[in-house]
Amino acid sequence: MKSKIFTLLAAAAAVSSASAAEGLYYVGSEAQESLPLKWTVGTNLTWDDNPTPTSGTIINPATGLPFKDDSVLSLGGYAGLSFVNISPQSTLDVYARVGAIYYFDKPAAQQDDWTPEVRVGVNWTRRFTERLRFSTRNFFAYEMEPNYAYGFATTRQTDPYLYWQTNNSIGYRWTERFATYTGFSITGLDYDNTVRNSDRLTLGLYQQFRYQLNPRSVLTFEYRYSQTEADGLAADSSSHYLLAGIEHRFSPNTILIARAGAQIRRSDAVFGSDGTNPFVELALRSQINSQFSVRAFARYSAEVYDTTRTVATLGGAGLYDFDDRRTLRLGISSEYSISPMFSLFGGIDYIPASFDDGRLVGVTAGAPALTAGGIDEDIWNAYVGVSVKFTDYLYGTLSYNYTDSTSDFIGYNYDRNRVSLGLRAEF
Numbered sequence: 001m002k003s004k005i006f007t008l009l010a011a012a013a014a015v016s017s018a019s020a021a022e023g024l025y026y027v028g029s030e031a032q033e034s035l036p037l038k039w040t041v042g043t044n045l046t047w048d049d050n051p052t053p054t055s056g057t058i059i060n061p062a063t064g065l066p067f068k069d070d071s072v073l074s075l076g077g078y079a080g081l082s083f084v085n086i087s088p089q090s091t092l093d094v095y096a097r098v099g100a101i102y103y104f105d106k107p108a109a110q111q112d113d114w115t116p117e118v119r120v121g122v123n124w125t126r127r128f129t130e131r132l133r134f135s136t137r138n139f140f141a142y143e144m145e146p147n148y149a150y151g152f153a154t155t156r157q158t159d160p161y162l163y164w165q166t167n168n169s170i171g172y173r174w175t176e177r178f179a180t181y182t183g184f185s186i187t188g189l190d191y192d193n194t195v196r197n198s199d200r201l202t203l204g205l206y207q208q209f210r211y212q213l214n215p216r217s218v219l220t221f222e223y224r225y226s227q228t229e230a231d232g233l234a235a236d237s238s239s240h241y242l243l244a245g246i247e248h249r250f251s252p253n254t255i256l257i258a259r260a261g262a263q264i265r266r267s268d269a270v271f272g273s274d275g276t277n278p279f280v281e282l283a284l285r286s287q288i289n290s291q292f293s294v295r296a297f298a299r300y301s302a303e304v305y306d307t308t309r310t311v312a313t314l315g316g317a318g319l320y321d322f323d324d325r326r327t328l329r330l331g332i333s334s335e336y337s338i339s340p341m342f343s344l345f346g347g348i349d350y351i352p353a354s355f356d357d358g359r360l361v362g363v364t365a366g367a368p369a370l371t372a373g374g375i376d377e378d379i380w381n382a383y384v385g386v387s388v389k390f391t392d393y394l395y396g397t398l399s400y401n402y403t404d405s406t407s408d409f410i411g412y413n414y415d416r417n418r419v420s421l422g423l424r425a426e427f
Contacts, residue, residue, distance in 0.1 A: 023149035024297035024331060027255050027285045028247070030125060031093045035084040040097075042424030044076040051107040053156050053405065053414035076101040078117065093123040101144070107158070115160055117143045136168045146381070146403075148349040149297070149331060152189060152200075152305040154379055155405070155412060159192035177212040189305070197308035197321075199231035206241075218247040222259065228304045233361040234321050235269035237304055241279055253287035265302050265323075273323040273357035277302050296332040303327045303353075309409050311358065311375065316366020317410075320358035322373075327353040345399075346384035353377045377407040385420075397422040 049071040078099025085092045097119045106113035120140045127133045141163045146153035150163060169183035185204040206224040213219050224241035245259030263279040266272075281299040288294060308321045333347030358372035385399030403416040 044422040050416040095121040181208040197232035258282040318368030319362035323357040349381040351379040
């Protein structure tokens with residue numbers, strides 16, 4: 001499978017590539033003005049009442065019993081930089097942040113009492129002529145879950161993940177109204193040793209056609225192909241997408257991107273299940289006024305992440321890989337400035353998922369059924385906080401985060417509360 005992926009990659013590199021997102025909130029816009037180099041240093045003190053909420057299904061090899069945690073206190077520190085450089089021919093946007101979290105009481109299921117955290121983003125656009133442009137968007141993160149805006153996390157794992165993405169494109173404007181983008185993307189997800197069957201490597205190819213309907217609206221038609229190499233007992237898979245959409249600017253400060261169509265998926269597993277399902281995605285960004293801003297996203301698709309789960313059946317318990325995992329991801333975040341000194345922020349994520357076409361890939365107890373399906377899982381995540389500007393360089397934050405999981409899978413029902421106090425300096 002890996003050789004097939006990189007053969008396709010070599011072919012795609014000959015034509016180069018397409019626009020990408022660091023998360024589902026992305027609306028396709030570039031930086032509009034140059035910004036000087038800015039440094040940020042900060043620290044966060046966090047109380048967490050359930051640091052490994054799925055730990056009831058993870059066995060401690062030293063005792064043979066499930067891990068169990070009480071609340072823990074952690075201290076995090078980080079340093080970061082960002083800058084934007086814009087010229088008539090190119091735009092360069094760079095962001096980097098490096099830090100670590102130290103646990104005063106190490107969670108039982110974790111290997112170490114500290115966890116490194118790294119995020120790096122590099123976006124570059126080159127305008128060769130008024131008609132021809134090249135764009136590359138690249139992102140790298142090594143951290144603990146969950147960050148729901150990336151579009152893969154649901155449960156809280158016990159090890160950090162390495163997530164990286166590169167999206168590249170060549171765009172050409174053929175007429176005043178008609179343009180195309182030709183592109184490819186590569187996405188990698190890699191966990192440390194104790195999280196099995198969850199690593200993924202995905203290559204995406206796509207061709208987008210764009211028609212300028214009026215000064216505010218662009219109609220799009222897009223074909224996508226994705227090919228995923230899965231780890232362990234999870235099956236490799238591929239999908240074709242046929243999508244129509246619109247990009248509409250309601251005002252200079254409000255933009256909506258929406259696409260809908262069909263996803264045609266295929267499993268490479270022996271006796272795997274293929275199928276066709278609706279695919280919908282949208283992103284909205286609005287600066288309602290000088291004080292209030294809102295971002296939102298939605299996506300409905302058959303996902304390839306976290307598809308291998310343990311299920312109890314009448315004959316016993318087994319490990320199943322699900323070819324059909326339909327997932328809806330909804331997210332909204334906002335910020336409101338009460339005054340130059342105080343601002344409020346908050347958001348909510350809702351992720352319902354249904355699992356079908358499960359194939360037995362491992363037996364954990366008894367004689368479980370050969371297939372499983374009709375299994376549902378719901379995740380709610382909400383947060384609220386306040387930010388205080390002490391000086392032109394010094395800021396403080398206080399936030400509360402609540403997560404609730406309701407699942408038909410054993411060990412995935414939990415709730416989680418987190419309170420974080422932060423201090424950062426920008427210069």
